[in-house]
Amino acid sequence: MINLKNTLFEKKLKVTPQRLKVLEAVYNISHPTAEDVIKYIRKRYFDIATGTVYKILETFVEKGLIKKITTDKDIIRYDGILKPHHHLYSLEGNLIKDYIDEELDKILQEYFKHKKISDFEITEISLQIKGKFNK
Amino acid sequence: MINLKNTLFEKKLKVTPQRLKVLEAVYNISHPTAEDVIKYIRKRYFDIATGTVYKILETFVEKGLIKKITTDKDIIRYDGILKPHHHLYSLEGNLIKDYIDEELDKILQEYFKHKKISDFEITEISLQIKGKFNK
């Protein structure tokens, strides 16, 4: 259980009710959209302007408190899990699940220690695994 | 050099000038947006309605002639390369480059032949490699 106030404070961000709840939302929802975050806050706490949520999410990404994840939709999704990890994408619906696999990470790390990509400096590697969830 | 007409014909798609040029565009532009495709066609050939391009792109995806690729922007990008491959994403700009590495593919294939993911059937695995292009 992380202290949200302190998380903001450490990044020199003003501690506002809106920021606290947006952070809580992204930590509690799996790969939420901005809309998901807005619903989460409005249902539980208070009304909040959509522009405020978009602004806060962007700020958090810049400060490294959250990440964006990639999708093939015209919609942005966020991730509260900072540790590099992989994602399982449903080919049918919109479901995205985390996939954590340290053995795989070691294999990849080892592979790219030797194999260099010309003119490119790797920061982060993640797998996109597309397929079907068997309910 | 592929025969575009025949590609459409084989998928039982009516061969229209618009479809031929959209297909050509996706094959010739690296990871284009719908807007990129529209510009490509308007500059070289003829005017085309934006709705037509979106519709055609969607049809091509359904028929497996092209793929969507994932981004962390609210914009959809397409890929004319059907063979599974990986992508290098620039952390700064919008640049996305293909990364093809058969040795790596073998390693992954071997790894996931044994390692099963519970309740998930893998269709396709691709790496997202984020980092910096050294121009």
Added chain:
DNA sequence: TTCTTAAAAGAGAATAATTCTCATTTAAGA
């Protein structure tokens, strides 16, 4: 080679996701 017709394309309005502008409020430090 016409003729027919279902499918495709086009124009433009509608919707969805995100960003912007500017007035008001507020966190935080003096």
Added chain:
DNA sequence: TCTTAAATGAGAATTATTCTCTTTTAAGAA
């Protein structure tokens, strides 16, 4: 408590995409 830069809110604007409806056309039938 006071001050003020920064954050929020309301709503308009912009951007990407989809939809609706009319017109055009590819392709097979006659």
